[in-house]
Amino acid sequence: MKALQKASKFLSDYTSLVVIAIAVVTFFVPAMMGWVNNPLFVDPVSNKFTCQSIIIGIIMFSMGLTLTTEDFKILAQRPFDICIGAIAQYLIMPFLAFALTKVLQLPDGIALGLILVGCCPGGVSSNIMSYLCGGDVAFSVGMTTVSTIISPVMTPLMVSLLASGTHITIKGLPMFVSIVETVIVPVAFGFLLNYLFGKKKTFTELQKVMPGVAVLGLACVVGGVVSSQGDKFFESGVVIFVAVFFHNGLGYLLGYGAGRLTGMNTAKKRTISIEVGMQNAGLATNLATTTAQFAVAPESAIICAVSCTWHSISGTLLAGLFAAYDKRKAGKPANKKQAAENVA
Numbered sequence: 001m002k003a004l005q006k007a008s009k010f011l012s013d014y015t016s017l018v019v020i021a022i023a024v025v026t027f028f029v030p031a032m033m034g035w036v037n038n039p040l041f042v043d044p045v046s047n048k049f050t051c052q053s054i055i056i057g058i059i060m061f062s063m064g065l066t067l068t069t070e071d072f073k074i075l076a077q078r079p080f081d082i083c084i085g086a087i088a089q090y091l092i093m094p095f096l097a098f099a100l101t102k103v104l105q106l107p108d109g110i111a112l113g114l115i116l117v118g119c120c121p122g123g124v125s126s127n128i129m130s131y132l133c134g135g136d137v138a139f140s141v142g143m144t145t146v147s148t149i150i151s152p153v154m155t156p157l158m159v160s161l162l163a164s165g166t167h168i169t170i171k172g173l174p175m176f177v178s179i180v181e182t183v184i185v186p187v188a189f190g191f192l193l194n195y196l197f198g199k200k201k202t203f204t205e206l207q208k209v210m211p212g213v214a215v216l217g218l219a220c221v222v223g224g225v226v227s228s229q230g231d232k233f234f235e236s237g238v239v240i241f242v243a244v245f246f247h248n249g250l251g252y253l254l255g256y257g258a259g260r261l262t263g264m265n266t267a268k269k270r271t272i273s274i275e276v277g278m279q280n281a282g283l284a285t286n287l288a289t290t291t292a293q294f295a296v297a298p299e300s301a302i303i304c305a306v307s308c309t310w311h312s313i314s315g316t317l318l319a320g321l322f323a324a325y326d327k328r329k330a331g332k333p334a335n336k337k338q339a340a341e342n343v344a
Helices: 002-013 015-028 030-037 051-064 069-076 079-103 108-119 125-132 137-149 151-162 172-197 201-207 210-232 239-261 266-277 281-290 299-331 336-343
Strands: 039-043 047-050
Touching (some): 002 015, 002 210, 015 030, 015 210, 030 051, 030 210, 039 051, 047 051, 051 125, 051 172, 079 108, 079 137, 079 151, 079 239, 079 266, 108 151, 108 239, 108 281, 108 299, 125 137, 125 266, 137 151, 137 172, 137 266, 172 201, 210 281, 210 299, 239 266, 266 299, 281 299
């Protein structure tokens, strides 16, 4: 168990390097992570259930293990925070994507894909990042759940508004069932186990291993996307990477600004920053490759796939910066007097 805990700490400390390494290796050897996209069975409601769905479920289970009844009591007492998060999610990223398509004068297909990414809900990866950087995990899970539940209405509405002539039909029930299967149930199960066994020593030792499991799961999800779409990343030139970089980076900044503007504490500001900046680009990729309206613009799927990969990488980098800042701050003396005592 001690060896597993050390391995977990190593993975948590070097999350960004692990994710980047898997993405790079998979780019050159796509077959290595091709298994992530394999369908396990067909769900008559949510269509297919893949290995990726299981991985996301495991990631969310590890998040649930960190939650306590106190977290959800606090969450229930702050609907204002969830409301602010949902508003920021569906205002900042969609309109930011629209603005970038005009400023960068993106071709129609690429512009459509970026707008689609901007109009999708927050991704489950954002919950991992909040977990790793000392953010508010309950707030993050709450934001992800709320933004996803309302996405069957908000996503097609915003895309139709911002992408002239585009009309996307999204069935709400399959999305809802998918969220229940891959997010709600695993989080609830993890929370239940923590509630029942959280004070037992063996259980707390096991909890220390879960951050590493979450990091490996994230790396596998990114690897799966690169495996299926990586060979198309450079077909449309550098403009795709520029657009994705600015969309994602400005999303982090404006999300943090929204938290600061509404008086949130540091943990919440970090959470809303990551939640707004990291979109469910995996959902966008799926829509771009399976929805008939996007068949005439194949470039839209490519920019969605690039976004899925980059959002996960940049999220780990940002979470690492936040964690490093906390570590450095904790190591500093509280004042000059304390510093003098330490020297003495």
